[in-house]
Amino acid sequence: MRWKSEDMTLRIYNTLTGKKEEFTPISPPKVGMYVCGVTVYDLCHIGHARSAIVFDVIYRYLRHSGFDVNYIRNFTDIDDKIINRAKELSIEWDEVATKFIDEFNIDMAALGLLKPNIEPKATDHISEMIEMIQSLVDNGKAYEINGSVYFSVKSFPQYGSLSKRNIEELQSGIRIEINDEKQDPLDFALWKASKPGEPAWESPWGSGRPGWHIECSAMSRKYLGITFDIHGGGKDLVFPHHENEIAQSHACSGEAPVNVWLHNGFVNVNAEKMSKSLGNFCTIKDALALYHPEIIRYFVLTSHYRSPVDFTDTALSDARKNLARFYDLLSIENSLVPSESDSIKSDSSMVTKFNELMDDDFNTATTLAYLGSELRKYNKIRAEFERMHQKSERYEKAKHHLKRGVFTLRQLGQTLGLFMEKPDNFVKQFKAAKLTEVGMSNDELELQIDEREKARAEKNFEKADQLRDNLAKKGIRLQDTPKGAVWTVDFN
Secondary structure (H helix, E strand, C coil): CHHHCCCCCCEEEECCCCEEEECCCCECCEEEEEECCCECCCCCEHHHHHHHHHHHHHHHHHHHCCCEEEEEECEECCCHHHHHHHHHHCCCHHHHHHHHHHHHHHHHHHCCCCCCCECCEHHHHHHHHHHHHHHHHHCCCEEEECCEEEECHHHCCCCCCCCCCCHHHHHHCCCCCCCCCCCCCCCEEEEEECCCCCCCECCCCCCEEECHHHHHHHHHHHHHCCCEEEEEEEHHHHHHHHHHHHHHHHHHHCCCCEEEEEEECCEEECCEECCCCCCCCCEHHHHHHHCCHHHHHHHHHCCCCCCCEEECHHHHHHHHHHHHHHHHHHCCHHHCCCCCCCCCCCCHHHHHHHHHHHCECCCHHHHHHHHHHHHHHHHHHHHHHHHCCCCCHHHHHHHHHHHHHHHHHHHHHHHCCCCCCCHHHHHHHHHHHHHHHCCCCHHHHHHHHHHHHHHHHCCCHHHHHHHHHHHHHCCEEEEEECCEEEEEECCC
C-alpha cells in the first residue's frame, strides 16, 4: 500500500486553508469522500462532465495509491428547479427526477466513470434532515417562523471561512426583500413550509420540504460520519452551498465536518461563460455526438482541475490527435509476444514519476505531459526495433524493453480512465475521422492506392511518387510492404 511507503507524499490544495497540505486520512487506509452531485431537472452539460471526470480521476488515483475509498455522490431530487420543471412538462415532480437521474447515469456510463460506492437521493433521507434541523433548533442555532426553519448565520462566528468572506461584507451587499420573514437577510432555509400543490413531508414544524444545503450535510453525515476526509464539488458551490454546509454541520455537532475541501474550475465555451442565452450551451450528449468519450476525458485532464478550461473545437481536435498517438503505440502490444520465460513488469521509474506528479495535487496536466514524453521515447525505440534483424539478441532485448514501456503506459493511463478502448478500434476510428476531415472516402483512397500500385508495376515512379506525396499532404502516409501498400495517418 503506497499510503505507507516512503515515496508517497500526497499533497492536496485545501480550499478552506488556501494552501496545499499533506494528506493524512482520519483512519488510514480508509478515506471518506463526498462529492456534490447534480440537481436532476435537466440534461447535464459539459460543466457537469468536467466535475464528474475530475473526481472520478481523484477516486481512481486514491485507490491506485492504496486507499480504501468510500465514495459518496448524491442526487438532489427535490428542489425549486425540479418543481418548476414539472410544471413546464405537466408531469409529477418525481417523474422529472427519475427521468433525469436515468439520463445522468447514461451520460456517466458513456464517459467511462466508475460508480461511487453509494449514490443517495435526498428524498430518501428526509428523517435524517429533520433530526439535524431539530438539533439546530434545540441548541439555538436555528429558528422557526410560519412553518419554515432558518439557520442563524450570526450564531456561527466562523461563517465565511471557506469563501474568505466576512459577515459585514455579505450584509452590505444584500438587498432587503419586503416582508422577508427571516430575522437576518443572511439566514438560509433549513426547512421550507409547504405551498399548495408542492411535494411535502410532515415535520415538527408542519408540512414542508428540506432546504438544499441541509440535504448534503445530512447525507454525508449518515454515510461518512460527523467528520470525514474529503468534500468535493465545482467552484460554483463554494458559496453559498458549501459555506452553509460547514455552518450547519459544525453548529450541529460542534466539530468541523470536513478536513479537505476540493473544488474544480469552470468550463468556458470559446472563451465565453457557457449560457443558454448566449447559444453556447453544450450538453454531455451534444459533446458525445461529436467526440469519443475518451477525447473529452483527455481534454479535461490536460488542465489542472482547479484551473478554468476552454471547450473549443481546436482543443478537442488536439486532444483527439494526442490520444490517437498513444493508441497507435499501444496497438503494437499484442504483436510483441514475449517468450515463455519473459515476464512483463511495469517500468518502475515511469511509475515513480507518475506517482510523484499526481501526488502534487492530482496534477493531471503535468502527468499527461510526462506520459507524452515517454510516448515519444518509446516511439523512437519502436522505429529502431522495426529495423532490427529479428533473430538477434539485440532484437529480443529491444522487444522486451518496448513491451514493458507499452504495458506501463497502458496501466498508468487506465489509472486516469484512459486507454480503455481496444487500441486497434480507436486507431481505426481515428483513421476514419481523418478521411472524413480531408473529404475522402475509404473507397476513393483505395482507388488511389491501386492507381499507385499500377504505376509502380509499370515503373512509372514519377507518377507513383506524386500520388504518394499528394496523400502525404493530406496527412495520409503510405507504407510499402511485401504484401503491398498499407496506409496510416500522420499522428504528429
